[in-house]
Amino acid sequence: MSEDEGLDYASSGVDIDLEGASVGALVGALSRSVRKSGTHGAPVDLPGGFGGLVEFGDNLLALATDGVGSKLQIASKLNAWHGVGIDCMAMNVNDLLCVGAEPIAFVDYIATPKPEPEVHAALGASLAEACTRARVTLAGGETASLPGIVTELDMSGTALGWLPKGEAITGENLQDGDVLIGLPSSGIHSNGFSLVRKGIEVSGANINEAAPFSAEHSSRIIERFSEGEITLGEVLLNPTRIYCDPLVDLIKACRSNEGPCGISDLHAIAHITGGGLSNLLRLHDSLGYHISNPMSPQPEFTWVQQTGGISEREMYRTFNMGVGMMVATPASTSQAVLNWLNGRLKGCQIVGEVVDNGHKVTHINPEIVFEHY
Numbered sequence: 001m002s003e004d005e006g007l008d009y010a011s012s013g014v015d016i017d018l019e020g021a022s023v024g025a026l027v028g029a030l031s032r033s034v035r036k037s038g039t040h041g042a043p044v045d046l047p048g049g050f051g052g053l054v055e056f057g058d059n060l061l062a063l064a065t066d067g068v069g070s071k072l073q074i075a076s077k078l079n080a081w082h083g084v085g086i087d088c089m090a091m092n093v094n095d096l097l098c099v100g101a102e103p104i105a106f107v108d109y110i111a112t113p114k115p116e117p118e119v120h121a122a123l124g125a126s127l128a129e130a131c132t133r134a135r136v137t138l139a140g141g142e143t144a145s146l147p148g149i150v151t152e153l154d155m156s157g158t159a160l161g162w163l164p165k166g167e168a169i170t171g172e173n174l175q176d177g178d179v180l181i182g183l184p185s186s187g188i189h190s191n192g193f194s195l196v197r198k199g200i201e202v203s204g205a206n207i208n209e210a211a212p213f214s215a216e217h218s219s220r221i222i223e224r225f226s227e228g229e230i231t232l233g234e235v236l237l238n239p240t241r242i243y244c245d246p247l248v249d250l251i252k253a254c255r256s257n258e259g260p261c262g263i264s265d266l267h268a269i270a271h272i273t274g275g276g277l278s279n280l281l282r283l284h285d286s287l288g289y290h291i292s293n294p295m296s297p298q299p300e301f302t303w304v305q306q307t308g309g310i311s312e313r314e315m316y317r318t319f320n321m322g323v324g325m326m327v328a329t330p331a332s333t334s335q336a337v338l339n340w341l342n343g344r345l346k347g348c349q350i351v352g353e354v355v356d357n358g359h360k361v362t363h364i365n366p367e368i369v370f371e372h373y
Contacts, residue, residue: 006309007198008318047171049282050098050271051161059162062101066091067156070193074207074236076152080225081119083239084155085126086133087190090240091273092159093134094325097247098269100169101161103134108141108157111150115143119153133242134159167255171268171283171328176356178267179334180280182295183247184219184347185324188304189240191274192318196236199308207233217298219322219347235300243325246344250327250337260336261329268328272320277361278370280326284359291352291363297322313368328354 035041035054044053044060051062068087075084085108093103108127110120120143131138136159188196199205205212210229215222222230222238247269253259254266268283280289301322305315315321329337334350341348355362361370 006311007195008310008314046099046168050095051101053099053168058165060165060168062096062099062161062163063158064092064095065158068190070197071190072153072155073197074233078207078233080237081122082126082225083223083237085123086130086239088155088157089130089134090242091190092157094243094271096159096161097243098271100167100251101163102248103136103159103161103244105137105139105160106157107139110143111146111154113147113150115145134244167263169266169269173267174284174287174328174354176354177331178328178354179331179350180289180352181327181334181338181341182323182349182351183243183325183341183345184295185320185322186220186241187238187298187300188236189320189324195318196304199304203307205232211235213299213303215299241324246341250340260340261333265329265333266327270326272323272326275373276316276318276320278317278373280361281359281370281373286359288355288357288359289352289361290355293351294364295322295349295351312365316368323351
């Protein structure tokens with residue numbers, strides 16, 4: 001990369017396209033389940049891959065697994081672990097919400113080069129807070145000391161959820177003209193940190209010092225761990241928002257006909273994680289999505305973009321850019337759903353619509369187009 005070129009995710013060490021090809025190769029090598037249809041544990045085909053479903057009597061069980069990623073390296077440098085358990089929980093339970101599941105339990109996995117009781121105590125406290133926010137039981141976990149295999153602490157987990165059989169949110173009911181409602185993020189969440197860290201390196205910024213921008217944004221509160229001015233590190237480590245409140249409540253209310261619409265009107269839910277807006281392409285095989293009213297990104301996104309000379313398209317391909325989840329519903333119910341959500345989480349807004357113009361994501365900025373996840 002020349003000095004005149006801006007940063008991108010690949011130059012920071014993460015090639016999204018190569019990751020996609022690797023996942024495809026892995027999935028292609030897997031054999032079909034030994035569990036037959038109609039038995040406990042039999043797989044349920046579901047597009048999108050936000051969460052896996054298996055049969056369990058009159059219900060379905062949903063599972064998701066994910067980790068915190070290289071955000072942990074910033075936490076390690078600051079010895080600030082208060083939010084990483086929340087990040088780990090959020091990355092998993094938010095995926096389960098996309099299939100209409102209520103998260104109920106979680107297990108964690110921590111790999112470290114050597115045991116550090118103080119760090120593990122902080123991680124335990126963070127996981128306890130995460131369980132409260134997600135309304136789940138911590139059912140177990142594993143801590144492994146792996147000198148020679150891992151050089152820094154890594155943390156991942158698996159979430160379990162449930163839903164009634166026949167009531168999964170699959171995206172198959174999406175239609176041209178459906179409205180996309182965005183739920184605000186709390187910041188960068190837990191994706192794109194290889195690019196963030198590269199930007200810090202290029203700029204020479206000090207994560208222990210005051211943030212080089214105003215961290216105020218109407219969508220969030222910075223969860224602080226130091227005194228004085230809000231530091232760059234505090235902004236970057238702000239925990240990922242867990243959307244069980246309000247989305248579990250929305251799904252339950254709609255199932256019981258006590259919500260702003262019926263459950264059949266919740267056509268799709270997308271978690272805007274790694275891959276940014278291209279995650280929408282996981283919802284349906286042929287329909288497209290147009291972002292006509294994008295949410296206002298938190299100021300750290302602008303700082304990262306300007307620091308690294310990153311293109312607008314690359315930003316929307318790497319980061320959530322202010323929107324953590326999207327809900328798709330018919331135009332006829334969109335205002336009622338929006339009002340219901342805003343009564344529980346301020347800052348939700350209509351961000352776009354489903355369109356029948358090819359399987360792609362377009363944006364009010366014509367340079368931002370995604371044709372594959």
